[in-house]
Amino acid sequence: xxxxxxxxxxxxxxxxxxxxxxxxxxxxxxxxxxxxxxxxxxxxxxxxxxxxxxxxxxxxxxxxxxxxxxxxxxxxxxxxxxxxxxxxxxxxxxxxxxxxxxxxxxxxxxxxxxxxxxxxxxxxxxxxxxxxxxxxxxxxxxxxxxxxxxxxxxxxxxxxxxxxxxxxxxxxxxxxxxxxxxxxxxxxxxxxxxxxxxxxxxxxxxxxxxxxxxxxxxxxxxxxxxxxxxxxxxxxxxxxxxxxxxxxxxxxxxxxxxxxxxxxxxxxxxxxxxxxxxxxxxxxxxxxxxxxxxxxxxxxxxxxxxxxxxxxxxxxxxxxxxxxxxxxxxxxxxxxxxxxxxxxxxxxxxxxxxxxxxxxxxxxxxxxxxxxxxxxxxxxxxx
Numbered sequence: 001x002x003x004x005x006x007x008x009x010x011x012x013x014x015x016x017x018x019x020x021x022x023x024x025x026x027x028x029x030x031x032x033x034x035x036x037x038x039x040x041x042x043x044x045x046x047x048x049x050x051x052x053x054x055x056x057x058x059x060x061x062x063x064x065x066x067x068x069x070x071x072x073x074x075x076x077x078x079x080x081x082x083x084x085x086x087x088x089x090x091x092x093x094x095x096x097x098x099x100x101x102x103x104x105x106x107x108x109x110x111x112x113x114x115x116x117x118x119x120x121x122x123x124x125x126x127x128x129x130x131x132x133x134x135x136x137x138x139x140x141x142x143x144x145x146x147x148x149x150x151x152x153x154x155x156x157x158x159x160x161x162x163x164x165x166x167x168x169x170x171x172x173x174x175x176x177x178x179x180x181x182x183x184x185x186x187x188x189x190x191x192x193x194x195x196x197x198x199x200x201x202x203x204x205x206x207x208x209x210x211x212x213x214x215x216x217x218x219x220x221x222x223x224x225x226x227x228x229x230x231x232x233x234x235x236x237x238x239x240x241x242x243x244x245x246x247x248x249x250x251x252x253x254x255x256x257x258x259x260x261x262x263x264x265x266x267x268x269x270x271x272x273x274x275x276x277x278x279x280x281x282x283x284x285x286x287x288x289x290x291x292x293x294x295x296x297x298x299x300x301x302x303x304x305x306x307x308x309x310x311x312x313x314x315x316x317x318x319x320x321x322x323x324x325x326x327x328x329x330x331x332x333x334x335x336x337x338x339x340x341x342x343x344x345x346x347x348x349x350x351x352x353x354x355x356x357x358x359x360x361x362x363x364x365x366x367x368x369x370x371x372x373x374x375x376x377x378x379x380x381x382x383x
Contacts, residue, residue, distance in 0.1 A: 001163075002266035003127040004028070004097040005308040005378055007357055009090070013040050013050035014057045019095060023065055028097060030065035035131050035256045036079045037174060037311065037359055038093025044084030044338055044362065046179060046200040051081040052249035054093070078131050078254035080176040082245050082361040086343035090356040094309045096129055096256070101265060117267040117306075117381035120292045124169065127268035127378060128261040130162025134253040137177070139184035140193035143206030145228040151175055151214025151253050158257040159218070163264075167219040170259040171270045172311060172376040175211040175244045177253045179204040204246040205365055206231055211244035211253065212366035213237070235318075235370040240274040242367045243313045243374065258376070268308060272376035276369045277322050278314060278345050284352045284375050291379045295352045304354055309378040314345040315364035317371035338362035349375065 006028065008018035022028040036058060042050030058079060059070040066073060085091050119126065132154040141147050155173055164170060180195055180203035188195050197203050209231040216222040216239040223237065230237055258270050271290035275283040285295045293303045316329040316337040329340040339362075346360040368374035 001098055001128070001264050002101040003129050003264065003268055004032070005127070005268060006095040006097070007092060007309055008095060009092050010040070010054070013042065013053050016057045016061045019058070020061055028095070029099070030062050032097040032099045033062065033077060033095060034098055034129060035077060035096040036093055037096070037256065037309070038081050039085050039089060039091055039359055040081050040083050041085045041091045042083035043336070044082060044342070045336065046181065046204065046248055048083035048247070051083055051247050054081055055079045055249060075133065078133070078176065078256050080174050080245055080254060080256065081247070082359060084339055084342045084362070086339050087347050088350045088356040089342065089346040089358060089360055092357045094359070098129055119267070119381040120269060120290070123260050123269045123271055123290060125260040125262040126264040126266045127270050128162045128164055128259050128264040130158040130160065130164065130257045132157035132161060132255045136251045137253060138193070139180050139188040139195050142178060142180050142203055143196040143210050143231065147177070147207065147210040147253070148213045148217060148228065151177070151211050151255070152217040154253055154255040155215055155218035155257060158255045162257055162259065162261070164257065164259050164261060169261055170219065170241060170257060171272045172243060172258045173215045173241055174256040174258070174311070175215065175253055176250050177207045177211045177244060177246050178250050179207050179246045179248055181248055205363060207246040208244040208363050208367070209365040212239050212242040215239050215242040215244070232365060235366065238366045238368060238370065240368050240374055241272060243311060243361060244367060245361050246363070267380040268378055269381065270376060270378045272374055274368045274374050275314070275372040277317065277372045278341060279322060279348070280372060281348060281352065284349055287375050287377045291377055292382050293379060298352060298354050306380045307353065307355070307377060308380065310349065310353060310358045311376040312345060312349055312358055312360045313364040313367045313373035314341050314360060314362055315371060315373055316341040319371065322371070345373070
């Protein structure tokens with residue numbers, strides 16, 4: 001198997017023309033697409049309609065080319081979208097496709113470079129991808145142990161889908177999970193159930209936290225005595241490979257596992273590094289270094305062309321300080337703290353790469369070091 005990655009622009013939240021063009025030209029087969037990760041220009045909050053709008057546009061396009069219903073496509077292809085392209089961040093989406101390739105005769109390449117590129121030795125194998133869905137999650141399960149176990153089972157299923165048996169081969173796990181809206185609260189109450197919170201924004205944080213615990217559980221990193229009382233409480237528990245986004249547009253947990261495997265082929269590899277805080281520039285360099293890409297201080301043009309995608313999680317430090325200096329992100333009534341942190345960390349990483357096409361998602365509860373996050377880079381091997 002070989003993974004193909006295409007990073008495409010969007011002119012507005014419903015624009016899928018770049019993908020339509022790839023399919024129409026025969027460069028990409030719709031049936032080979034297995035996942036999407038992207039940034040839309042909404043507010044990233046509970047009422048961000050751009051994520052659902054773009055998902056609807058994508059599924060309608062794929063339905064026309066596969067002959068399935070849009071609902072059927074949405075039920076098998078994870079579409080993880082993060083709203084908010086503050087500052088220099090550019091609205092875009094990354095398409096992940098996979099298919100069996102006969103390396104003796106198949107000359108197809110990914111958007112990131114030549115299939116004959118030399119893989120980096122200190123990363124074991126080529127980019128592998130697996131996906132999975134959980135059943136629809138009722139509101140009473142969101143932010144509780146039932147969600148943790150649900151995500152863990154789906155991560156294991158996605159690992160199996162990718163043929164990844166060793167958790168050490170996994171570099172990045174992306175989950176999109178539901179939140180609790182007022183309508184979902186009323187539905188749960190009508191069924192005699194309770195919810196962990198009636199605050200939609202807090203439910204997003206709890207859902208992300210439960211997703212991170214689920215990933216850690218599947219990867220064998222969660223302490224055995226952990227309960228859901230530790231969610232948003234014990235920040236010593238964290239997974240450096242977890243990236244979780246929450247939104248009103250989904251009702252289940254959608255999972256994408258990315259790793260490297262010698263059983264996969266192709267020029268692409270992935271590497272990650274934890275970010276200890278929002279100013280951790282060396283962490284970006286560390287992820288790039290693992291792929292043989294130098295940033296001194298910015299990635300050179302030739303190396304920039306090797307990069308297929310960059311995935312970042314970040315968090316406004318809840319203690320109100322970064323390296324001993326006070327920050328005001330948590331106290332701004334006018335601008336949500338997640339918008340501040342996306343703009344700040346997005347600018348830091350984009351400055352290193354010389355490129356604003358980054359997936360920068362706020363809300364890194366239990367995802368990477370407390371007050372920090374993580375960065376992952378997908379790049380083609382060296383010529």
